[in-house]
Amino acid sequence: MTPLAARPYDLRHAALSLWLNAGVPAPEVALRAGNSVEVLHRTYAKCLDGQRATINNKINGALDE
Template structure:
């Protein structure tokens, strides 16, 4: 059964723009050019235009993982569920140095929730932060 609801804690018709890199944009545009969308705008649908059931997503996702990942990655927890890609996307943005306030807005979280869930994603980068601080203070020798 497909959920028909708005974003959590927001008006039903609220939208949240989330930028994505140009390569996935090109892939999505190619998919839409080739297959179109359902009348309600959905990208993925049954052959007759109906709503895909959760089990169809699960089977397709499992097959895609086997094609796209190495055998050891398939055995790992990497992208076990499609929802895991959300975590990966948020983690990537934080790891790239995008400010937590911006990432939180795109993810639909408060900064507090974002950092509680994803704080470990920015661990191990002390050398990066030290370099940024040195450059901000005008010490290019770092």
């Protein structure tokens, strides 16, 4: 067994974290995961830490349009 997937759940967690970090909207990730957006945010919000600059750029870009 590889340490990347010690448990099958680890692969799911990695996939959902990747999708959120890639900018997939939370409602779509939640739908595909079979979770509510509330559960998704409670469980995966920490994976979005450190993205403040990227998020600010998206907001500024939307305001500039």
